[in-house]
Amino acid sequence: MDPRHLVLAAGGPQTSALQTPAPWTGGDPVSAPHTRRLTTAQALVSFLSRQYTERDGRRQRLISATWGIFGHGNVAGIGQALVESGRAMPYLQGRNEQAMVHAAVGYARQCGRLSAHAVTTSIGPGATNLVTGAALATINHLPVLLLPGDTFATRPADPVLQQLEVPAAGDISVNDCLRPVSRYFDRITRPEALIPAALQAMRTLADPAETGAVTLALPQDVQAQAHDWPEEFFAERIWYVRRPAPDPYELDRAVRAVRSARRPLIVAGGGVHHSAAQETLAAFAAATRIPVASTQAGKGSLRHDHPADVGGIGHTGTATADELARTADLVIGIGTRYSDFTTASATLFPNPAVRFLNLNITGFDAHKLGALPLVADARTAIEALTAALAARNHRVDPSYETEYTDAKENWEQRVTAAFTADDPHTRPTQAQVLGLLDALVTEDDILINAAGSLPGDLHKLWRARSPHQYHVEYGYSCMGYEIPAAIGVQLAAPGRPVWALVGDGTYLMNPTEIVTAVQQELPVKLVILQNHGYASIGGLSETVGGERFGTAYRHRAADGSFTGPPLPVDLAANAGSLGMRVLRAKTVRDLREALAEARAADRPTCVYVETETADTVSGPPPAQAWWDVPVAETATRPSAVKAREEYDRHVADRRHHL
Numbered sequence: 001m002d003p004r005h006l007v008l009a010a011g012g013p014q015t016s017a018l019q020t021p022a023p024w025t026g027g028d029p030v031s032a033p034h035t036r037r038l039t040t041a042q043a044l045v046s047f048l049s050r051q052y053t054e055r056d057g058r059r060q061r062l063i064s065a066t067w068g069i070f071g072h073g074n075v076a077g078i079g080q081a082l083v084e085s086g087r088a089m090p091y092l093q094g095r096n097e098q099a100m101v102h103a104a105v106g107y108a109r110q111c112g113r114l115s116a117h118a119v120t121t122s123i124g125p126g127a128t129n130l131v132t133g134a135a136l137a138t139i140n141h142l143p144v145l146l147l148p149g150d151t152f153a154t155r156p157a158d159p160v161l162q163q164l165e166v167p168a169a170g171d172i173s174v175n176d177c178l179r180p181v182s183r184y185f186d187r188i189t190r191p192e193a194l195i196p197a198a199l200q201a202m203r204t205l206a207d208p209a210e211t212g213a214v215t216l217a218l219p220q221d222v223q224a225q226a227h228d229w230p231e232e233f234f235a236e237r238i239w240y241v242r243r244p245a246p247d248p249y250e251l252d253r254a255v256r257a258v259r260s261a262r263r264p265l266i267v268a269g270g271g272v273h274h275s276a277a278q279e280t281l282a283a284f285a286a287a288t289r290i291p292v293a294s295t296q297a298g299k300g301s302l303r304h305d306h307p308a309d310v311g312g313i314g315h316t317g318t319a320t321a322d323e324l325a326r327t328a329d330l331v332i333g334i335g336t337r338y339s340d341f342t343t344a345s346a347t348l349f350p351n352p353a354v355r356f357l358n359l360n361i362t363g364f365d366a367h368k369l370g371a372l373p374l375v376a377d378a379r380t381a382i383e384a385l386t387a388a389l390a391a392r393n394h395r396v397d398p399s400y401e402t403e404y405t406d407a408k409e410n411w412e413q414r415v416t417a418a419f420t421a422d423d424p425h426t427r428p429t430q431a432q433v434l435g436l437l438d439a440l441v442t443e444d445d446i447l448i449n450a451a452g453s454l455p456g457d458l459h460k461l462w463r464a465r466s467p468h469q470y471h472v473e474y475g476y477s478c479m480g481y482e483i484p485a486a487i488g489v490q491l492a493a494p495g496r497p498v499w500a501l502v503g504d505g506t507y508l509m510n511p512t513e514i515v516t517a518v519q520q521e522l523p524v525k526l527v528i529l530q531n532h533g534y535a536s537i538g539g540l541s542e543t544v545g546g547e548r549f550g551t552a553y554r555h556r557a558a559d560g561s562f563t564g565p566p567l568p569v570d571l572a573a574n575a576g577s578l579g580m581r582v583l584r585a586k587t588v589r590d591l592r593e594a595l596a597e598a599r600a601a602d603r604p605t606c607v608y609v610e611t612e613t614a615d616t617v618s619g620p621p622p623a624q625a626w627w628d629v630p631v632a633e634t635a636t637r638p639s640a641v642k643a644r645e646e647y648d649r650h651v652a653d654r655r656h657h658l
Contacts (some may be wrong), residue, residue, distance in 0.1 A: 013267070026401075026547065035229055036229055037226055037227070039224050040194055040230055042084060048145075049088040049236065060114055060365065062114075062239060063117065064117065073126065073149025077224050082120075092117070097133075105135075109487035110489045111492050136481065143213075151220070154221050178215045180611075197216055202237070202584070213378065215342070246375070251384055254372060261327045265332065266296045267313055271335015277377075278467040281302065282380050285307075287389070288396060291310045293312065295474075297475065300467050300469055300470040312459035316461070319411055320404060324407075329353045329585070335360060348656050359382070370657045418435070421435070430531070430608065433529060434458065448473075449471075449472045453535040455469035455472050502529070505532075507528055523602050524604050526575065582607075583605065
């Protein structure tokens with residue numbers, strides 16, 4: 001195994017002891033009494049190797065490794081600095097710049113946002129390939145440090161290869177595309193400007209309210225320029241991740257709101273995981289008996305078998321959670337930003353008396369939906385609420401508890417029916433694939449998904465057994481996230497089974513990091529579900545009058561439509577050609593055996609299965625709440641006319657919560 005992988009694994013979130021990097025002086029050791037002469041790139045890498053986070057008494061590297069693809073914009077700068085750094089800054093080789101960011105994001109999420117990766121690229125397309133990954137990181141509030149190369153600051157030759165020329169402005173480069181998707185952005189046009197910029201970058205990455213993508217654009221000439229750096233710049237720094245407590249006045253209002261509610265409902269979002277508040281939430285729910293629904297990012301906040309867990313909420317939620325939402329008089333949002341999937345496009349909370357109480361570390365999210373805000377760390381706020389309500393022995397009416405527990409039991413029967421395959425010799429449905437996984441995994445397994453029809457099925461059906469098991473990226477729902485994210489998660493959680501679940505559409509978007517998994521000897525498990533097209537968008541297209549146009553992977557028919565035979569694309573062979581071991585499954589029985597074999601494998605392994613999509617085969621329950629995708633207001637085709645009538649009916653139910 002690559003020794004650098006061993007260093008990275010040792011510094012991961014499952015290690016209790018701090019791994020102190022080997023010291024690196026680099027270059028001319030001392031040029032003045034308290035300075036060190038290094039290039040800008042060398043100084044940055046040395047600085048990053050000495051940054052740590054600490055929360056609840058536990059310390060770890062803030063930037064534990066750097067991903068990189070090199071070109072003329074970074075090979076002689078950051079590339080050379082990484083070579084000199086040796087083991088102080090582990091290097092990871094990627095195949096696609098966007099995928100490197102996805103891997104870094106997967107790592108950061110698995111680390112609870114306390115440790116992150118950097119990503120370095122050349123100028124031009126290498127830099128612009130970062131934009132999608134940066135947007136994903138920022139939307140999901142997950143830290144990643146982006147170090148794109150930039151054009152010459154001194155402009156000795158203008159333009160240089162891959163430079164974007166803007167006639168009206170000489171100080172713009174393609175890296176400016178990263179400004180709106182970064183929580184912090186700076187361009188380092190002189191070596192000494194690195195010092196304040198690097199400190200601001202670390203502050204942002206470690207700030208639980210501000211974190212996301214951070215970009216330091218590095219002109220290629222400045223990267224290689226030497227400077228006398230103060231030794232203090234390279235001193236070990238600890239960035240304490242704070243847990244702000246709630247304001248007493250806001251807490252008092254929150255307690256009164258909970259006590260006066262007859263049908264309260266908790267909506268657990270990703271902030272529960274980021275704050276490591278899962279056990280605190282479980283204790284709060286056990287004490288008050290308030291039911292807990294979860295967003296995609298919040299699923300797994302409670303184990304599926306916790307009495308108060310009622311499953312996913314919103315368009316892809318359970319009938320139990322969505323019916324509770326329709327009658328709730330108090331919705332307690334914890335660490336959620338209330339996306340339209342969660343609120344069913346503002347139609348899910350119709351009770352005229354409904355009020356919102358939002359526990360969130362950011363004031364921006366805490367005030368949404370006209371809520372009473374409780375701006376604080378999720379765990380700290382829940383602890384305060386628990387203590388205040390316990391003093392009054394507060395809990396919901398037993399009849400309300402009986403209502404939702406009975407409804408949950410009924411829903412579980414529907415889940416079991418969707419998971420069950422009566423004939424082991426038939427081709428499995430997508431839900432039955434999940435059922436076979438459900439029967440196989442333990443609380444150690446981690447499932448990763450992001451796009452297509454799988455997120456909906458997982459949100460409705462999956463039985464989460466541990467806080468980190470359910471890893472669905474749905475803030476950006478980015479196709480191509482799953483495979484690189486699995487690599488990042490596996491780096492953060494060595495020894496745990498990590499599954500990347502992808503449909504054929506997602507696989508074709510971004511399979512290249514399979515090579516990275518093979519190179520790093522990471523035993524990720526890839527499950528490819530072949531259904532010959534964009535199943536999720538195909539279904540959506542049909543409901544909004546689009547007639548599944550452009551969603552099938554098929555040959556053209558005589559009339560020009562894509563309704564011919566399926567394309568003869570062999571994704572299993574493709575995965576095998578990239579170095580994976582491939583197991584093909586044709587039936588339910590085959591799949592059960594293949595999944596078990598993959599789970600036990602110590603090398604990257606792919607399970608390939610063609611799923612049954614015929615209408616005669618029972619699948620998961622349909623959507624339990626609406627989602628607003630506007631339908632053509634004028635149309636001649638009957639499907640679109642009918643879809644518009646249905647759309648107008650749902651729009652009438654939408655309301656603003658003020």
